[in-house]
Amino acid sequence: MDIVVLVKQVPDTESLVQIAGDGVSIKKDDIKWIMNPYDELAVEEALRIKEAKGGTVTVLSVGAQKAQETIRTALAMGADKGLLVNDPAAEGGDALATARILAAAVKNLPFDLIIAGQRAVDEDNYQVGAAVAEFLGIPHVSLVSKAELLEGRIRCQRAVEGGSVTVEAPLPALFTTQRGLNEPRYASLPGIMKAKKKPLEVKTVAALGLDPARVGAAGRKVVVKALRLPPERKAVRMIAGETPAAIAAELVRVLHEEARLI
Amino acid sequence: MQREQLEFDVLFVGAGPANLAGAIHLKKLAQQNGREIEVAVIEKAESIGAHSLSGAVLDPRALRELLPDFRERDCPIEETDLRDAVFYLTAGGQFRLPYVPPYMHNEGCFIISLSKFCAWLGSIAEELGVNVFPGFAGVEALYDESGRRVIGVRTGDKGINKEGKPKSNFEPGVDLLAKVTVFGEGPKGSLIREVGNKLGIFTGRMPQVFETAIKEVIEIPASNPFLNAPFTVVHTFGYPLGLNTRGGGFLYRMKANRVSLGLVVGLDYEDALLEPYQEFLRFKKHPLIADIIGGGKVLQQGAKTLAAGGWYTLPQLAVDGAVFVGDSASMLNVQRLKGIHTAMKSGMLAAETILAAVTKDDVRASVLDDYRVRLEGSWIQGELYAARNFGQALSRKGVAKFIALGAQFVSGGRGFVDPMKISDDADSLKPGRGAPPPPVQDLDGQLYLDKLTGVYLSGTKHEEDQPCHLVIPDANLCVTRCWETFRSPCTRFCPGQVYEMDTTDEGLPRLKLNPSNCLHCKTCEIKDPFKNIIWTCPEGGGGPKYSIV
Structure with a gap:
């Protein structure tokens, strides 16, 4: 079972969040960066499946050099290898532009299952996971609170108003995480030591065969007009x-x- | 339980300026000598610098020795133009001292944020190949069979619930073994407490004394005249503490229309009804300060204690397999209100000793004692010895303070009595009568904050489902003798509102703890008159998330 986990490095919500002078972004100087909490659930679920069924867990992210820290955290938790798409051309994209990069990166990897956070807590779009599945032409199940692997299929439980619904999809498939799916493990100290030696590849947009005009800020269709604090x-x-x-x-x-x- | 073991040559416990400077210096020295050395630093904060708080005026002396190219390496400096003003405050007025004592001259120093500075040092340490582990608390020192030689530290278990049972994500702590362990836990470390008592490193020394600082970083309007004032570094004494309680205020100019503001309160105060946080608010409302910060907004708040005992409270600096550095070893120069440079230097001197000891494969106390010899031959000795009675003089009441200070000034620190006696902070409280003075009113949630808003702005967060890290051996004492005699001072001296008096369902008084609010300042363990509060390390990663203080 080869699993790909999509992760994003996001500002810690406990950080001092201030709007930058341009009015459409936040000041990044005094921010602490963490792994998106829903992605932690995704990493944990992937590791549990790997522990039960064998296989590999690859962690994939789009971001600046600093995002390597987040991939290293996942490697310290127990993932096997990491891939970061780090390219100025990839920066500033909307959900769709980012999903295009992730899908292109996944295509080059062996995978039976993709797990992603339901949303990143910085922009709260809820779109990237679904869009990646769409680009890859595979089934997508959102907001999963319990996942079970069957022969060639995945069975997922989702919370709905007043109850839950169980759905199944053939593999390969992508699902996104909901709180309650699991309790993410801590990165252990020996795990952190081992993570330093695990492979972490960095690629550019061009290396993925993508047109830079269709990703990042250039490929953006949704434009942020204003940002306001609550x-x-x-x-x-x-x-x-x-x-x-x-x-x-x-x-x-x-x-x-x-x-x-x- | 079988615990995993990891071995290093040298383990630094705590990632403050002393240990980070020590780790960097050690790595650099080893490289220069063509030696491979495995170095690790553990830190209980979630990231390096997140539990570091200070004024801070940095004397760059040690920094220049450690990293002569610190400028090129983008050392985070807030202000280089330091011009001092010292004010004596009365309830509604102020008097600017026409003369600034030489030890309070800060020309040539820098204003920094210690949390930013430590994060920066941490990144340099990592570049040099130091294993830096934030989010891991040391909870127990490890000894060899003799029980006399320190061989490392055990990190805390993670994923333990309130009842002490493992959760599904339980992750046992590991045993970090090292030839030499360096304790740089800051003031009132929880490991040095155990190691120190077991191996007697405090025996024959005066008791350590502390001060608690409450600090904020405030963003002020760009039009604020302070940004162009003839002075950039303000120190105050007098109001609100008066001349009978040691301490004072500070206000420093930072980058980006920010100021650093704080009040330091000596924990040898006698008034059981005093509340440092309320004094801090009174200080902020004083016209001198209120004018400067008017229209401002608090960006971050925090609190921390500092070890102010000085020369006569230095512990034994080395035992078999371990040394003690920085505030843990009382390196702060209270006269100059500075401890970062001496902390860094102590770490560097320790590193020099350690490299030699590890090379010879002999880490007995007698060999590691070379660190003390180096210290006594260094400029730290010069600074601390000259200030050896200064803190004690500050603790004198009223006019006696100035007479003692004056005598020391003309006698190179000797004064009338040398050494002047130091008493434990826990013993100074006088019984409290009546009600505390009314709290400061008109808190707007922007510039003037209540305690809980302050805790919020410190970013403090702990895993909620974990055992309480504050141990109260005798809970009954809290509602009997402590309440009767002192009116529960913990509810006041804690700047994080961790302690509250409550009633049980049966209507009986009860001490209620909010350990999640804990700022890790440790004022409680220091000041509790019955020594009935023991601060232990909560799950690694918990606590404040300072980034600019």
Whole structure:
């Protein structure tokens, strides 16, 4: 079973996120970068399948040199090899342009299964996984909370309103992760040492046989017009009172008269 | 349980300026001598620099010795134009000292963010081939069969739930073995506490004393006059702490319309009702400061203690298989309000000793003691010895402080009594009566923050489902003697609101802990009057995520 995992390096949401002067991007100087949390689920799931069925796990990313850190993290968790598409021409793409690169990179790799995060927490597009499957002409199952490998097929459970639905797709297929799929493992210290020696290949867009005009900023069809921070949270107000009953009564009064919620 | 073992020549515990400088220096020396040496650095923070916080004015002396080309290597420097002003503050006014004491001259120094600086040092260490492991906490020192020689450190288990049971992602800690282990845990390390007591490195020394600093980086409007003021480095004393509590304020100009602002409070304070965070807010509301930061917005907040005891609190610096550097070894020069350069230098001196010891394959304390000899022959000795009684003088009340300081000034640090006595911070509290003064009002959530908003802006996060890392051996003491005598000072001295008094369902008072808020400053372990709080390392990767403080 050869598995490809798509990962993205994203700003840590605990970082100080500030909008840059251009109004359409964020300041990157003081940001900490991490593996997209949904991609951690994808790496973990791939490793569990590999441990059960054998095979290889290849980690694929598009990003700057720094994104190698994220691939190394996946290698430290236990993945076998990494591939980074690092090319100025690949930068600034929308979901579709990025998916085009990923699909082209996957084509050169042996794969039975592709696992991706449901979305990257920086841009929240939910599109890349589906688009990669479309480019490759393979089935795509989104937001999977349980995956089970059968003979030549994958069975996935997805949460839907009020319940769950089970679907199956023939391999090769691509699925994206939902919270609850697993608990990602920690990169162990020996794992980090071993990861340093695992292969991590870096490729350009041209090496993938892609037209630079169709990827990255040039290939973008969706254009960001403005970026705004969410409204500042108001300070929490603590309701005080002598007894629990008095506090409850005051809470009801505030909810009714001031917040007008009840 | 069988634990995996990894072997190195030298293991540095903690990635602060002392250990990073030590690791870099060691690698460079080994290269110059054509020697292969395996070096590892572990750090409990999720990334290098994320638990590093300081003012910070950097005296570049050690940096120049370590990396003469630091400029070409894009060392993150915030400000090179340092012009000092010292103010004495009263409740509503200020008086600028016409004369800045020589030890407070900062010309030729740099303003830096220590978290950025450490991240930078970390990347250089990695380039040199040091194995840098952020996200791994050392939880236990390892000894050989004799129990006297340190042979490494065990890292903490990960994936343990609140009840202490392994979760599905359980990852056991590993045993990192090294010929020499270097402890550079910063002030109040949790491993040096154990190693030190077991091997007696503090015996015969004065007790270490500490100060807690609360700091913010504030973005101010580009039109703010401070950005063009005749001074860029402000130090204050007096209000809000007064002359009977040691400490003071600082305000430094940084790049990109930012300022670094902080208040340092000596933890030998006596008033059980004092709350350092409230004093910090009062300091910010003082007209001198409020004018400078007006219209600003806090970008990041944090808190950390510093070891202020100085020369007479230096521990024994070497034991069999291990040495102690930086704040862990009391290298800070409290007179100059600086410890980064001395920390770095101590790490570098230790590295020189270690390379020789590892080469000879003899790491006994008697051999590693060469580090102390080097230290005593270095400029660290000159600085620390001259300031040997300075902190003690600062702890004197009122006018006595200035008399003691004056006497030291004219006598090269000797003063009237040498050494002046130092007492444990945990013993200084006087019983608290009545209610604490009313808290500072008009917090706007932008420039003036409550504690929890501050914790939010420190980026602090811990895995929620893990055992509580704050150990309270006697919970009953909290609601009886501690409350009766001191009115639960932990609820005030902690800048992260980790400690709260609560009532149980039966209506009884109870101490409630919010360990997830912990900023890892360790004020609690230092200041608790009953020494009833023991700080242990939470799961590696947890804690603040400082990036600009």
